[in-house]
Amino acid sequence: MNQLLKEIEQKYLQPDRNFSVGDHVRVHLEIAEGGKKRIQIFEGDVIKREGAGTNATVTIRKMSEGIGVEKIVPIHLPGLKKVEIMRNASVRRAKLYYLRGAVGQDAKLKEASESAATSSRTAKAAKLAKASTN
Template sequence: MTTLLEKFNKEQERKIPDLRPGDTIKVHQKIKEGDKERIQIFEGIIIAKKHGKGISATITVRKVVDSVGVERVFPIHSPSVEKFEIIRSAKARRSKLYYLRTAKGKKAKLKKRDFAVAIAPAASEEASLVPEGREPVEESTAGAPAASEGREKK
């Protein structure tokens, strides 16, 4: 019995991006009106993520429309949710951002999270950075004092 339930849950799970509280996202949801089907987009900040990574996982998304706060809870693995699109990522120091409900002005803003990746330029790129007709100059440390010589004990 439990294996049948686990099999069903595995079939329902989908690949989703790494959603975190503080992220600004667009949720594309299928809406059925009569015999027609359309996609409605809800854009806002994730203020809560609940129930882990299982089939029952949900996110709460909040946006402000005409100075009225609107919150919707989306099941992450629901077939009615077509996709999640991350617009911006922000640094959140809490897992539940319920304080944003009452915060106004600058207090309702979250700091942007940087995705800086330190990559050294390749050798071919370094050569292209030097103007034509000039050769790259290598730095020499022959005239500079050693680090241990600069510090003397008193």
């Protein structure tokens, strides 16, 4: 990519958006309705992450009254006010589409061990810090 485009894109990247597929997250989105703005909270499992830079998106899935609801959220959206990671899951796939057909216990993700999650998070944070200094 052109160096000028990289520099411009760098201004819009949010540094604290390091969550992965399988995490159970709570996102706070700013919604404009009429002349008012409000915060809408959407909580669910991250089943897909794709794209890079400012084009990166995640798909979050939750069950609402027995019906599966999915929301595609751009990670670096200015209206995305906060992302809370509720718990980490140990998954072996990059895309968790199999959760769409799963019901009950089958739709539950196995929780990751605390030490593995912590070490991977610190490694990701160190990698991001190194990339931002370059």
